[in-house]
Amino acid sequence: MLIYDIWFLFIYMFSVGNLIFVSKNKHLLVVLLSLEFIVLSIFFFFLVLLMFIDYDMYMLMVFLVFSVCEGSLGLSILVSMIRSHGNDYFQSFSML
Amino acid sequence: MCFNSFFFLFFFMLINYFFFVYFIMNGLSVFFEWEIISFNSMSIVMSILLDWMSLLFMMFVSLISSVVIFYSKSYMNSELNLNRFIILVLMFVFSMVLLIISPNLISILLGWDGLGLISYCLVIYYQNLKSYNAGMLTALSNRIGDVMILMVICWVMNYGSWNYIFYFDFMKNDYVMFIISFMIIIAAMTKSAQIPFSSWLPAAMAAPTPVSALVHSSTLVTAGVYLLIRFNYLLIDMFFFKVLLFLSILTMFMSGISANYEFDLKKIIALSTLSQLGLMMSILSLGFPDIAFFHLLTHAMFKALLFMCAGVIIHMMNDIQDIRYMGGLSLYIPLTSLCLNISNLSLCGIPFLSGFYSKDLILEMVSFNSFNLMVFILFYLSTGLTVFYTFRLIMYVMINDFNLMMIYNLYDEDYIMLNSMFVLLFMSLLSGSFLSWFIFSYPYMIYLPFNLKLMVIYVSILGSILGFMVSNMGIYSLNKLLLSYNLSSFLCLMWFMPNLSTYGLSYIYLNFSQILFKNIDMGWSEIYSGKGIFNILKNYSVFYNIYQMNNFKIYLFSFILWFMILFIFFFI
Numbered sequence: 001m002l003i004y005d006i007w008f009l010f011i012y013m014f015s016v017g018n019l020i021f022v023s024k025n026k027h028l029l030v031v032l033l034s035l036e037f038i039v040l041s042i043f044f045f046f047l048v049l050l051m052f053i054d055y056d057m058y059m060l061m062v063f064l065v066f067s068v069c070e071g072s073l074g075l076s077i078l079v080s081m082i083r084s085h086g087n088d089y090f091q092s093f094s095m096l
Numbered sequence: 097m098c099f100n101s102f103f104f105l106f107f108f109m110l111i112n113y114f115f116f117v118y119f120i121m122n123g124l125s126v127f128f129e130w131e132i133i134s135f136n137s138m139s140i141v142m143s144i145l146l147d148w149m150s151l152l153f154m155m156f157v158s159l160i161s162s163v164v165i166f167y168s169k170s171y172m173n174s175e176l177n178l179n180r181f182i183i184l185v186l187m188f189v190f191s192m193v194l195l196i197i198s199p200n201l202i203s204i205l206l207g208w209d210g211l212g213l214i215s216y217c218l219v220i221y222y223q224n225l226k227s228y229n230a231g232m233l234t235a236l237s238n239r240i241g242d243v244m245i246l247m248v249i250c251w252v253m254n255y256g257s258w259n260y261i262f263y264f265d266f267m268k269n270d271y272v273m274f275i276i277s278f279m280i281i282i283a284a285m286t287k288s289a290q291i292p293f294s295s296w297l298p299a300a301m302a303a304p305t306p307v308s309a310l311v312h313s314s315t316l317v318t319a320g321v322y323l324l325i326r327f328n329y330l331l332i333d334m335f336f337f338k339v340l341l342f343l344s345i346l347t348m349f350m351s352g353i354s355a356n357y358e359f360d361l362k363k364i365i366a367l368s369t370l371s372q373l374g375l376m377m378s379i380l381s382l383g384f385p386d387i388a389f390f391h392l393l394t395h396a397m398f399k400a401l402l403f404m405c406a407g408v409i410i411h412m413m414n415d416i417q418d419i420r421y422m423g424g425l426s427l428y429i430p431l432t433s434l435c436l437n438i439s440n441l442s443l444c445g446i447p448f449l450s451g452f453y454s455k456d457l458i459l460e461m462v463s464f465n466s467f468n469l470m471v472f473i474l475f476y477l478s479t480g481l482t483v484f485y486t487f488r489l490i491m492y493v494m495i496n497d498f499n500l501m502m503i504y505n506l507y508d509e510d511y512i513m514l515n516s517m518f519v520l521l522f523m524s525l526l527s528g529s530f531l532s533w534f535i536f537s538y539p540y541m542i543y544l545p546f547n548l549k550l551m552v553i554y555v556s557i558l559g560s561i562l563g564f565m566v567s568n569m570g571i572y573s574l575n576k577l578l579l580s581y582n583l584s585s586f587l588c589l590m591w592f593m594p595n596l597s598t599y600g601l602s603y604i605y606l607n608f609s610q611i612l613f614k615n616i617d618m619g620w621s622e623i624y625s626g627k628g629i630f631n632i633l634k635n636y637s638v639f640y641n642i643y644q645m646n647n648f649k650i651y652l653f654s655f656i657l658w659f660m661i662l663f664i665f666f667f668i
Contacts, residue, residue, distance in 0.1 A: 015659075018659070019656060021652065022649055022652040022653040022655065023649065023653075024650075
C-alpha cells in the first residue's frame with residue numbers, strides 16, 4: 001500500500017514535469033526547469049527503489065553526476081542561444 | 097597514291113585483256129571454289145567464275161577506273177583528303193570485281209552491298225545538305241535491292257547451295273524459281289534505276305564528277321543489268337520479264353523526255369544514262385542478253401568520257417553546272433570539245449562510232465522480230481529523243497553565243513585530264529568494232545525493208561533538227577515555256593515519280609508525328625508526367641509547410657498525448 005502511494009506520487013511528478021516541458025512557454029528557462037523537475041522526480045523514485053535493495057546507493061550517485069552534467073549542458077545551450085538571438089524566446093522555433 | 101593505283105589498275109586491265117582473248121578464242125571458262133564452312137546440308141563456298149564475259153567486264157571496269165583515278169588526280173587536286181577518296185574508289189572497284197566474278201549468291205551479296213555502301217560514301221563526299229539528301233536517297237533505294245537479294249538467298253537454300261548457275265536448266269518451272277526470279281528482277285530494277293526506283297540517279301549527281309564517271313555511268317548502274325544477264329537462262333520465259341520490258345521501255349522514254357527540259361549539265365547526262373539503261377534492260381527482257389552486254393560495254397566507254405568532259409567544263413566555268421551560262425566553248429577548248437562531240441555522237445548512234453554498233457543492232461533486232469507496236473514506237477521515239485537532247489546540249493554548250501560568264505578561265509591544257517580522256521576517246525571510237533568482232537562469233541542476219549532500215553536515220557535527223565530549233569536562240573527569242581506549265585512540269589520532273597521516294601514516303605510519318613507531338617508531348621504528358629507531378633508536389637509541400645511551421649512544442653505535445661492514450665488504455 002505504501003508502495004502504491006509513492007508510485008502515484010512519482011507518476012504525478014513525472015507527468016507534471018512532462019506537461020510543463022511540452023507546454024507552450026515563452027522562455028527556454030522554464031523548459032530547462034521542467035527538465036530538472038523530471039530529473040528530480042526520477043531521483044526520488046530511484047532512491048525509493050534502492051531502499052528495497054539493501055540501501056546500495058552507488059548507482060544513484062552516478063545518476064546524480066550525469067543529471068548535473070545534463071543540467072549544466074542545458075544552461076550552456078541557453079547561454080549560447082541568448083548570445084546568438086539576444087533573447088530567450090522559444091516561440092520562433094518550429095520543427096523546421 | 098593516284099599514280100600507284102592508276103598503274104596497278106592499268107596493269108590489271110592488261111592481264112584481263114590477255115586472259116579474255118585467250119579464253120574467248122579457246123572457249124574456256126575456269127571455276128575456282130573454296131569451301132568456307134559446311135553446315136548440315138548447305139555449304140558456303142567462295143567461288144570465282146572466270147569466263148569471257150566476266151573477264152571482259154573486268155577489263156572495262158579496270159580501264160575506266162584507272163583512267164578515272166588518273167583524272168581525279170587533277171580534278172580533285174585541291175582536296176585535302178585525296179587519299180581517302182582514292183581508297184573509296186578502290187574499294188568500289190574491288191566490290192564491283194567481286195560482283196562480276198561470282199557465280200555464288202553470297203559473294204554477289206557482298207559485292208552488291210559493298211557497291212551500295214561505297215556509292216553512298218562517295219555521293220556524300222562533299223558533305224553539304226544536298227549531298228546528304230542525295231546520298232540518303234541513293235542508299236535507301238539501293239537498300240531495297242539488297243533486301244531482295246537477301247530474300248533470294250533464303251529461298252535458294254531450297255536447292256542445297258548458293259551457286260545459282262547450276263540450277264537454271266533443271267528447276268525452271270519450280271515455284272521457288274518463280275519467287276527468286278521476281279525478287280532478282282526487283283533487285284536489278286533498284287540498282288539500275290528503272291521506273292519505280294528511278295529518282296536516285298539524277299539526285300546522285302551531287303557526287304564529285306570522277307565518281308559520276310565511274311559509278312553512275314558504267315559500273316554501279318550496270319550491276320543490275322549484269323545480274324540479269326547472269327540470270328538470263330532462268331528469266332527468259334517468266335512473266336515478270338514482260339513487266340520488266342514494259343517498265344524499262346517507259347524508263348527509256350521518260351528519261352529521254354525529261355532530259356530535254358533539264359538545264360543542269362550533269363543531270364542531262366544522268367538522264368541520258370538512265371535512258372540507255374532502259375534500253376539495255378529492254379533489249380535484255382526481249383531475250384537478247386549478249387546484245388545487252390555489248391551495249392553495256394560500249395555505253396560505259398562513251399558515257400565515262402562524257403562525264404569527264406563535263407568535269408573539265410565544270411572546272412572551267414568555276415563550278416557552274418547550268419548550261420544556260422555556257423556557250424561557244426568549242427572555239428576555246430578544242431580538245432575537250434572533240435571528246436565531248438565524239439562521245440555525244442557515239443551516244444546518238446552515228447554510223448561507225450562505237451555506239452552505232454550496239455544501238456543499231458538493238459534497233460534492227462527490235463524491227464526484225466515481231467513485237468508489240470508500242471515497243472516499236474517507244475524504241476524509235478526514244479532514239480529520236482536521245483538525238484534531240486544531245487543536239488540541244490551541243491547547241492547550248494558549244495555552238496550558241498558565248499555568254500561571257502568566265503573569260504579568263506578558258507583553260508584546256510590540263511594534260512592529266514586530257515590524257516585520261518584520250519584513252520577513253522580511243523576506246524570509245526574503236527571498242528564498238530573490236531567488241532563486235534570478239535563477242536559475236538557469227539553476225540546476226542537481219543533482213544529489213546528499206547524504209548524500216550533507214551528508220552533510225554529518219555528519227556535521228558528529225559531529232560537533230562528539233563534539237564537545233566529548240567536551242568537556236570538570239571536576242572529576239574521569246575521563251576514560251578510557261579504557256580504549257582502543267583505539261584512541262586509533268587514531263588520535266590520525271591513524271592512526278594521522285595515524289596514517291598522522297599515526299600510521299602515521309603509525309604505520312606511526319607504528319608503523324610506532328611499530331612503525336614502536339615497531343616502527347618505538349619499535351620497530355622504534361623499533366624501526367626511533367627508539370628502535373630510538379631504541381632502535386634508543390635501543393636503537398638505547401639501543405640506540409642503550413643503544417644510544420646508551428647511551435648516546436650506542439651510536436652512535443654503529441655508525445656504526451658500518445659502517453660496519455662497509453663495510460664488510459666492500459667492502466668485503467
